[in-house]
Amino acid sequence: xxxxxxxxxxxxxxxxxxxxxxxxxxxxxxxxxxxxxxxxxxxxxxxxxxxxxxxxxxxxxxxxxxxxxxxxxxxxxxxxxxxxxxxxxxxxxxxxxxxxxxxxxxxxxxxxxxxxxxxxxxxxxxxxxxxxxxxxxxxxxxxxxxxxxxxxxxxxxxxxxxxxxxxxxxxxxxxxxxxxxxxxxxxxxxxxxxxxxxxxxxxxxxxxxxxxxxxxxxxxxxxxxxxxxxxxxxxxxxxxxxxxxxxxxxxxxxxxxxxxxxxxxxxxxxxxxxxxxxxxxxxxxxxxxxxxxxxxxxxxxxxxxxxxxxxxxxxxxxxxxxxxxxxxxxxxxxxxxxxxxxxxxxxxxxxxxxxxxxxxxxxxxxxxxxxxxxxxxxxxxxxxxxxxxxxxxxxx
Amino acid sequence: xxxxxxxxxxxxxxxxxxxxxxxxxxxxxxxxxxxxxxxxxxxxxxxxxxxxxxxxxxxxxxxxxxxxxxxxxxxxxxxxxxxxxxxxxxxxxxxxxxxxxxxxxxxxxxxxxxxxxxxxxxxxxxxxxxxxxxxxxxxxxx
Numbered sequence: 001x002x003x004x005x006x007x008x009x010x011x012x013x014x015x016x017x018x019x020x021x022x023x024x025x026x027x028x029x030x031x032x033x034x035x036x037x038x039x040x041x042x043x044x045x046x047x048x049x050x051x052x053x054x055x056x057x058x059x060x061x062x063x064x065x066x067x068x069x070x071x072x073x074x075x076x077x078x079x080x081x082x083x084x085x086x087x088x089x090x091x092x093x094x095x096x097x098x099x100x101x102x103x104x105x106x107x108x109x110x111x112x113x114x115x116x117x118x119x120x121x122x123x124x125x126x127x128x129x130x131x132x133x134x135x136x137x138x139x140x141x142x143x144x145x146x147x148x149x150x151x152x153x154x155x156x157x158x159x160x161x162x163x164x165x166x167x168x169x170x171x172x173x174x175x176x177x178x179x180x181x182x183x184x185x186x187x188x189x190x191x192x193x194x195x196x197x198x199x200x201x202x203x204x205x206x207x208x209x210x211x212x213x214x215x216x217x218x219x220x221x222x223x224x225x226x227x228x229x230x231x232x233x234x235x236x237x238x239x240x241x242x243x244x245x246x247x248x249x250x251x252x253x254x255x256x257x258x259x260x261x262x263x264x265x266x267x268x269x270x271x272x273x274x275x276x277x278x279x280x281x282x283x284x285x286x287x288x289x290x291x292x293x294x295x296x297x298x299x300x301x302x303x304x305x306x307x308x309x310x311x312x313x314x315x316x317x318x319x320x321x322x323x324x325x326x327x328x329x330x331x332x333x334x335x336x337x338x339x340x341x342x343x344x345x346x347x348x349x350x351x352x353x354x355x356x357x358x359x360x361x362x363x364x365x366x367x368x369x370x371x372x373x374x375x376x377x378x379x380x381x382x383x384x385x386x387x388x389x390x391x392x393x394x395x396x
Numbered sequence: 397x398x399x400x401x402x403x404x405x406x407x408x409x410x411x412x413x414x415x416x417x418x419x420x421x422x423x424x425x426x427x428x429x430x431x432x433x434x435x436x437x438x439x440x441x442x443x444x445x446x447x448x449x450x451x452x453x454x455x456x457x458x459x460x461x462x463x464x465x466x467x468x469x470x471x472x473x474x475x476x477x478x479x480x481x482x483x484x485x486x487x488x489x490x491x492x493x494x495x496x497x498x499x500x501x502x503x504x505x506x507x508x509x510x511x512x513x514x515x516x517x518x519x520x521x522x523x524x525x526x527x528x529x530x531x532x533x534x535x536x537x538x
């Protein structure tokens with residue numbers, strides 16, 4: 001299967017702007033098209049990521065953006081996979097291109113997020129695990145992040161100083177990113193004064209909920225080869241959208257219990273490990289090939305989990321890798337050079353697309369002050385609740 | 397006195413001696429457990445048997461991880477006024493080979509907890525309505 005090429009990337013800055021999500025998405029889409037030197041009329045397929053908190057237009061995001069950019073008969077898809085929605089949209093666009101049904105596809109994700117904790121959809125729904133965990137246990141997203149963080153402390157000796165070091169690193173990385181919502185350097189003293197939300201995590205350890213949008217213009221390799229701007233082209237080497245394998249014995253949002261391991265052999269890899277593994281297999285690459293990674297730092301501690309899940313180090317070794325400086329800009333494999341969710345906050349359907357925008361910017365060598373020198377291979381990874389994997393490997 | 401009712405039907409039972417037990421599903425064909433039971437069928441892809449039996453889960457386990465929550469969650473959590481912080485524990489059950497979440501019993505000193513320690517199930521009030529006291533299962537130090 002031939003590789004698909006990224007011709008254009010664009011964003012609407014992350015923030016708390018309070019406007020309709022469609023406004024952000026159209027800005028990002030036009031920015032990506034302009035970056036590609038193409039117009040909406042060149043797009044043969046539009047794939048969008050849904051938002052659950054903006055009414056019906058959010059459930060039919062593909063047609064919402066097609067109408068907003070101007071009806072022209074374009075075929076669309078609208079995907080929802082929680083935080084992995086953007087990766088599923090990218091995968092949908094790639095499949096259309098690879099199947100020869102279009103030369104150019106546009107991918108868009110945009111969100112307007114409420115303030116504070118994400119809650120479940122309204123109503124009384126005891127059949128919905130997402131409702132159950134809130135109503136019965138008060139298990140918010142930060143509750144789960146805190147359980148994972150405490151597990152790292154108990155199992156591997158991680159400390160709150162390690163979590164603070166992730167925050168300090170990412171806050172420095174994002175300082176010069178014009179699309180980041182928070183562009184402020186954090187120090188240890190300030191972090192120590194941040195209120196504890198869910199022990200051991202403080203408010204500054206946990207990502208905010210943001211408004212924002214990201215978009216990509218993808219094209220077939222044949223189409224891209226005919227263009228003059230080939231030195232800016234970035235190739236999508238792999239997309240992994242795997243689900244868990246049974247029994248999934250690692251606690252996963254929004255479930256209140258894991259699978260039972262009775263009566264079935266454990267899978268070869270944990271779910272999170274398997275997300276990256278599938279992408280590495282498809283790309284024919286491994287962790288040692290990475291120039292950089294964008295990982296889903298919903299919390300500072302979770303970034304450390306991802307180091308191990310993507311194979312940058314062995315289990316329980318993430319704190320040592322962080323302390324070595326390897327994952328800081330200038331190190332062996334910088335992680336979250338964009339500043340990550342620490343600097344952006346989470347705009348759910350846009351986030352996986354924004355990660356690939358950063359890979360594209362880095363691999364082109366256009367990242368300015370946060371540029372990873374000589375970047376050739378980038379990996380982005382995240383996970384959507386209800387068992388959605390999301391990983392993209394891009395190369396130049 | 398208002399009658400007691402469980403926060404969700406079928407997830408747990410309280411016994412006359414004051415103890416509590418979670419009720420899940422067990423597949424008679426492959427032996428897998430499920431909590432909550434949710435569906436009538438087995439979700440092991442190597443099995444897929446059409447029926448699950450109701451089964452009482454182990455009431456004791458070992459602590460896998462824990463946290464406390466210091467801010468009121470959004471609805472539908474029935475947060476008390478003023479807000480009362482609460483702990484959440486993830487407890488591994490040996491026979492079932494699974495981890496089950498529950499709030500920590502009121503008054504549990506979260507700072508004194510450590511992974512691997514023995515926990516046991518209990519039940520406490522979660523909130524009150526006009527006509528009932530709503531109960532929930534919790535984990536406490538064994």
